[in-house]
Amino acid sequence: MTNAPRRPIATALMRHAAGVMPSPEWGAAMQNELEAIEDDRVALNWAIGCVIAGYKERLNAMLQTRYFRSALAFLIVLLALREFFAPLLIFAYRMKYLGLAHFLGLRTAGDDYRRLIPIMDATPSWVILLWAAAGVLYLVALWQMLRRTGASYMLFFLGCVLDLAGVLAIRSIEASTGVTTEPIPMVRLAGFLLTFSVAFVLWRMTSRRMPAVN
Amino acid sequence: MGRKLIHSRQTDRLLAVMLKEPLVWRHGYTLMKQTGLQSGTLYPILVRLCDQGLLEAEWREAENSGKPPRHVYRLTSAGLAFAREQIVPVRRKPDALQGAKA
Numbered sequence: 001m002t003n004a005p006r007r008p009i010a011t012a013l014m015r016h017a018a019g020v021m022p023s024p025e026w027g028a029a030m031q032n033e034l035e036a037i038e039d040d041r042v043a044l045n046w047a048i049g050c051v052i053a054g055y056k057e058r059l060n061a062m063l064q065t066r067y068f069r070s071a072l073a074f075l076i077v078l079l080a081l082r083e084f085f086a087p088l089l090i091f092a093y094r095m096k097y098l099g100l101a102h103f104l105g106l107r108t109a110g111d112d113y114r115r116l117i118p119i120m121d122a123t124p125s126w127v128i129l130l131w132a133a134a135g136v137l138y139l140v141a142l143w144q145m146l147r148r149t150g151a152s153y154m155l156f157f158l159g160c161v162l163d164l165a166g167v168l169a170i171r172s173i174e175a176s177t178g179v180t181t182e183p184i185p186m187v188r189l190a191g192f193l194l195t196f197s198v199a200f201v202l203w204r205m206t207s208r209r210m211p212a213v214n
Numbered sequence: 215m216g217r218k219l220i221h222s223r224q225t226d227r228l229l230a231v232m233l234k235e236p237l238v239w240r241h242g243y244t245l246m247k248q249t250g251l252q253s254g255t256l257y258p259i260l261v262r263l264c265d266q267g268l269l270e271a272e273w274r275e276a277e278n279s280g281k282p283p284r285h286v287y288r289l290t291s292a293g294l295a296f297a298r299e300q301i302v303p304v305r306r307k308p309d310a311l312q313g314a315k316a
Contacts, residue, residue, distance in 0.1 A: 026261055029271070029285035030253065033242045036276065036284060046243070049253030056258050 006040035013047035020054035022061040027054070063205045069145070072201060076142040076156070079195055083135030083163060086181075087128045089113060090120045109183050118177040123170065130166040134159040145202060153202035160195050167192075224251055225259050229297040232269075232289050236297075239274070239286035260287060268293030 014034045018027030030050040037043040062068055085104065092100040093113060105113025113120075137159030144152035167188070174180050182188045231248045232240070240248070246256055263269040270290050273283045289297060 023261070026257065028282075029242065030257060032276075032282040032284050035281050036241065036243055046246070046253050049255070050257065052252075052254030053257035056254070057261060060258075 006044045010034060010040065010043040010047040013044075013051050017047065017050035017054040020051070020058050022057050026057070030054075059204070063201065072198065073142055073146065075194075075198060076138055076145070079198065080135045080138040080142070082191070083131045083138060083159070086123075087132045087135075089116070090123060090128055093117070093120050109181070116179060116181060118179050119170070119173055119181060122173045122177055127166050127169045127173075130162045130169070134162040134166065137162065141202065145205070153199060153206050156202050157199045160199055163195065164192070222259075224249075224255050225263070226301060227251065228256070228259055228263075229289075229293075230301050232287075233294070233297045233301055236289045236294050239272075239288045241284050241286055245287065263293065268296055 011034070014031050018024075018031040021027035021030065030053065034043055034046060034050075037046055085107070089101060089104040089108070092098070092104060101113045105111065105116070108116060110116075137155050141152045141156035141159065144155060170181065227249050228245065228251065231245065242253070242256065242260065245251070245260075246253055249256065251259075260269065260271070264271050264287075267290055269287050270293075271285050271287050274286050275283050
């Protein structure tokens with residue numbers, strides 16, 4: 001690229017960056033700095049960096065809104081309930097609370113808990129504990145998020161790992177029994193993507209926290 | 215204000231540069247050259263430190279007429295105390311501030 005188009009591109013990018021930046025003052029600060037950079041190549045790099053900075057700040061501002069935090073909290077509660085679902089169904093089946101098992105079975109693929117009996121019989125207690133622990137960790141992470149403390153994403157991520165370990169364990173049981181808990185693999189994949197996306201968002205929210213002055 | 219500090223290597227690098235001459239006002243572009251940080255990294259840190267009261271920013275008329283005013287930054291007294299507290303222990307570790315230009 002010759003020098004000629006670099007400056008107009010940098011100027012256009014910079015205008016965009018200033019518009020994206022949540023604070024107009026900071027947008028203007030970045031934009032005016034461009035005028036002081038003589039070298040067009042450096043100016044272009046500067047402008048590209050400012051676009052990135054603008055989107056970072058825009059994203060961080062969005063993550064701190066009450067609506068976004070409420071939606072995220074709701075999502076985490078749903079994910080926690082999902083983790084408690086299988087332990088509760090297995091508990092209901094094993095303790096002969098068949099009414100509850102039937103009720104929960106209506107929420108499974110196939111609408112009948114009896115389809116899952118071979119898996120529920122074969123599932124070891126430690127897998128059930130893994131899921132329950134993942135659910136508890138999600139709820140504790142939610143509590144930490146609401147209190148705006150830094151540990152939320154670590155707890156949530158640990159919950160994701162436990163969840164994943166539980167699913168991997170159940171896969172071998174599914175293979176041995178010939179019964180699948182989730183007939184559509186994409187649904188399971190989408191669930192994991194959603195869970196890890198929440199972990200990422202929690203991490204971003206935490207990394208934006210302000211340093212403390214003691 | 216009692217929350218635990220999360221400070222990155224890049225923030226340390228910026229604070230270390232500003233600590234060398236704490237009373238000097240610096241432009242964003244100057245800070246980029248002195249710290250070696252890209253603008254995409256530098257500005258979010260500047261915003262964060264200003265929000266927290268560790269840096270102060272003000273507009274200065276450009277030296278060349280016809281150019282727009284520029285933002286300049288320097289440590290506040292709280293920022294100076296904070297930087298001394300954070301950076302001095304880090305300096306004892308070799309390579310902790312590697313990349314910060316003199």
